[in-house]
Amino acid sequence: MDLTVSIAPVARREFTAVVLAGFGAELTPLTSDHGDTPCPKALLPVGNRALLDYVLAWIEAGGVKDVVLMCPTIHKHAISNHIHSALNHSLHIDLQTLDETVHSTLGTAALLKHAASRIPRDSDFVVLPCDWVAPPTLTLTSLLDKFRADTVADGCVATACWYAPVVKAPAPSKSKTTTESGFPEEWSTDGHAPPAIVWDAETGTLLHVDTPDDTDLNAEELEVGMNILSRFPHPKLSSRFRDSHIYVCKRGVLDLLCAAHQDFESLREEFFPWLCKLGRSKRRRAQYADAANAVGEDTLAQALAHSTVLPSNAAPAEGGSSESDDAYGGGASPAVVPGSLKVGVVICRQSTARRVRTLGEYYDANRTAMAEAAAAAAESTGTQREGVSIEQRTQLSTDTLVGPSTTIGERTTIKSCVIGSHCKIGNLVKLTGSVLLDHTVVEDGAKVDGSVLGRAVKVGAKATVRACVVQAGYEVGGVETLKGERVEVGDWMGSLGEETGSESEE
Template sequence: MFSLDQTTSAKPQVVLEFQAIILAGNQGNIYPLAADDNLPKALLPIANRPMIAYPLQWLEATGIQNIIVAICSSSEAKLTHYLRNVYEGSAHIDIVTVDEHFSTAEVLRYLAPRIFQDFIVLPCDAVANPQTAYPQRFLDSYRSANPALTALFYEPPKSEGGGGSTKDSEWPLYVGLDATQQRLLYMRPGDRVKEALNLRMPLLRKFTRLNLVTHLQDAHIYVCKKWILDLVVQKKELTSFQKDVLPLLVRAQCRPSLLETEGISAIMDAARQRHKYNQSVHEWSTTVADDPMEPELRVNLYIASSGFMGRADSVPHYCDLNKHASRLFPDDRVAKSAEINSRSQIGADSMVGNLTKVDERTSVKKSVIGAHCVIGKNVKIVNSVLMDYITVEDGAKLDGCVICNNAKIQAKAQLKDCEVGASLVVDPETQAKNERIVSSFIPSGEEGMQVNFG
C-alpha cells in the first residue's frame, strides 16, 4: 500500500491470487472514542468517512475482491449494517464474528478454514488517500521477490498537536534492513531496549549492508504465503502476528537452527509438495511464481516513501489523521447541505459535515466537524474533532478536543485537550484541561445537584 506517488482513474483488474483479512474486532487503545455508547473503532470517522472505508478502498484499488472482515459481537450490528447497506464498494465481503479477546494470530487461526491462498492482513485503522494511494507497487514487490512475507512500513506524519487528554509516549522502532534486497532483518521496539541493541554476528556477516533506522513504523499490513497461516495454526503459543510471528520469521532468516526447532522447514517443505501436486493436477495455477517460495526464507519490507499514510491506533494519532486526511478532499470541505452563517469563519484546513449549522461570529480552524451538529454564536473550535449530532452553545471554546456523538457543550464552557464521551453534557462555563469526561451521574438532593465525572 501507499506508494502515494501514483494516481490512476483506471478500473483495476480483478485479482484472484490473494485473499484479504481486515482486523476490525479489537477496539484498541482509543477509549472513550470506541465505546458501546458511541461507535466501534472501525466506524469512527476520519475526515467524516468511516475508518474502515480506507482499507476497503485500498484493497479494491488493487482489484482484490475477496475480503474477510473480522469483527466482535459488541460491534456486530453496527458494522454489519454499514458493510451490507452503506458501503458502496464492489468487493465480496465476508463478515466473521470472533472473540473480542482474540489477538491477531488467534483471529487468523480461527479464520484458517476460510483462507485458501496467499493472503493480506491489515488493520481497520490504516488510513491513506483512497484516491491516489494506488498500492500496486507494494503487491508487485511481493510478486517480483517472491518472499515468505512482505511487510509495509511508513514514515509517520508529523503531529500538529491536539488530540485529547492522552499523550503518547512515542518509543522508536529499531528496524534493520538491507535496502538493496528489500530485506527486513531486525525489529526491536524502543521500550524493550534497556541499554544497547544486541545484533548477532551471523546476521552481520550475512548482511554486510544492514542499515539500522528509527524513523519508520510498522503499518501492520502484511502480504503472506499461505504456509505462514499453517505455521500460525500449528504453533498455538504464537498470539500476536506483529510481536510473535513476524519477529520469529525475521530471526529465522539468519538462524538455521530456528527453522528446524520451530518447525518452519517442515511447513515450507509441505507447502512445496502441495504446490507441485496442484501443478500436476491443473494445467494452470493462480500463483505468480513457478515455485511457491524461494529455497531461502525471505522476509521483505516495502517502504511507503511518499504521500500520506498513518494508523489511528491511539487518540492523538486519530486526531492527527483527521487533520491530514481532511486535506485529501478539498471539494468536500464544507458539505453542500451545511448552513454556514456568512459572518462565521471556516478555515481552509477544516471540514464541516452534512446538515450542520454554524452560527455567526464562530471560528473553526484545523478541525473536522461531523454531520447534524449545531454550533452556536461566538464559538471557537481549534485543532478538534467533533463527531455527529453535537451541540456547542454560544461562547464555548474547544481547543485540541475530541467530542463523541450526541454530546452537548453548554454556553461558555472552555475545554482544552479533552475527550468528551458520547451523549455527555458539559455544564455552562465549565473550564477543563487534559480531562477525559466519559460518563456522568447526576443525583439531585436537598442541597442541589452534583456532577461526577468518571
C-alpha cells in the same frame, strides 16, 4: 454443429484480505459505548469518513476483491449496517465475529488462526488493521508486486510494511507535558517504543526484529549474528520505523503458525521475529519448509535451481545442520534458493503514512484531512458545502469540513475544524482546531478549542471546552469550563447523582 457445453473453470482468487477491527482501547473515551450503542473504532470518522472506508478503498484499489473482516461480536450490527448502507464498493466482505471484551482481546496471530477457515486453500492473504491510512504514493499493488517477485525469486513467505511516524516540531507551549494539540503527552503514545529492526535495502529482506524480551534484556545493544553480516555486509538498522501491521503472506503461513511448537499471540512481537531467525538456519528451514509450502512450489525458482547454465557452485549447499549456517543458503544468491523462508520488507518513508491508534494520532489524522480539504479548496473555484445551513455573518475557514444536514448559527466563527453530519452549532460560537462527531450540539456563546467531541455530545451555552476528549452522549453544562480532560459519561452521571442526593437531603 457442436453442442458440447464447456464450463469455464472458476477463477482463482490470488489474495484474500483479512481486516482486523478491534475495540480501540487506546482511543477511549471515543470508543466507549454510548449507552447500549457501541462505538466501534473502525467507524470513527477521520475527515468525516470512517476509518474502515480508507482501508477498504485501499484494498479495492489494489485489485483484491475478497475480504474477511474480523470484529468483536458487539460491533457486528453497527459495522454490518455501515458496510451495506454507507459504502459503495465491489468487495465481497465476509464479516466474522469473536466473543472478545475490552479486557480480553486476542493478539493478531490468534485472530489470524480464527480466520484461517475463511481463507481459501488456494489463496494467499493480506493482513491489515482497520486503522491504516495510506499515503497517496504507497499502493497495495506495490506491496503485492514486491511479494510476487520475492516469492518467485527465492521462496519468500511474507512481506511486511514498516513506515516512518509523523515527526512534528515541538509545540510552543510553556508546559512540557503537552503536545501541539494541547493534549497531555501520554494521550499521543501507546506506551511502546518502536522495536529495532535490521534489513537489507538492496534485496528488501527483513533480517531481524527486536522482541519485547530482547528490549528488556538489553535495550542499549543489538545482537546481530555473523551469518547475517556475511550474507548481507551492508544491512540497515533503525528503531525509528513503526510496524504498519500489513503483512502479505503465503497461505502456508497459516500452516506454519500451527506447525510451530509455540503458541504465538502476536505477529509482530513473536511470529515475525521467529520467522526471521528461522530463515537464517538451514536445519530449521528444512524442518518447517513443507509446512510453509515454500519448497518446490515456484516453477521459476525450480528452473533456476536446476539450470545447466548457472555455475555449479551457485546451487544451494546440501546438508548442514548448524544454527550458524550462512543465511538463505550457504552463500548462494537468493535468486536461486527456493524455500529460503525469506521475509520481505517495504519501508515507507512518506510523512502522511499513519495508523490511528491513539487520541493524538486521531487528532493529527483529522488535521491532515483539513489540510487536504484546504488544498482542494484552493484548486477549485469555490467551496461547496451541500446540505449545510449557514446563517449570515458566519466565518468558516477553507480547511473546515462540515457534514451534511448541519446547521450553523449567526456570527459564529469556525477555524480548522471537522464537523460531522446532523450537528447543530448555535449563535456566537467559537470553534477552533476541533473535531465534532455526528449529532453534536454546541449552544450559543460556547467555545471549543483543540478538542474532540464524541457523537451526540452537547455543550451548554457559554461553556468552554479546551484540549479535551469527550465521550459520546456527554453533556457539558452551561458556563462550565473543561480543560485537558478525558471526559466520560460516568463522571457526568456521578455528579448528577451527587446533586440529586444533596437535594433529597435538604
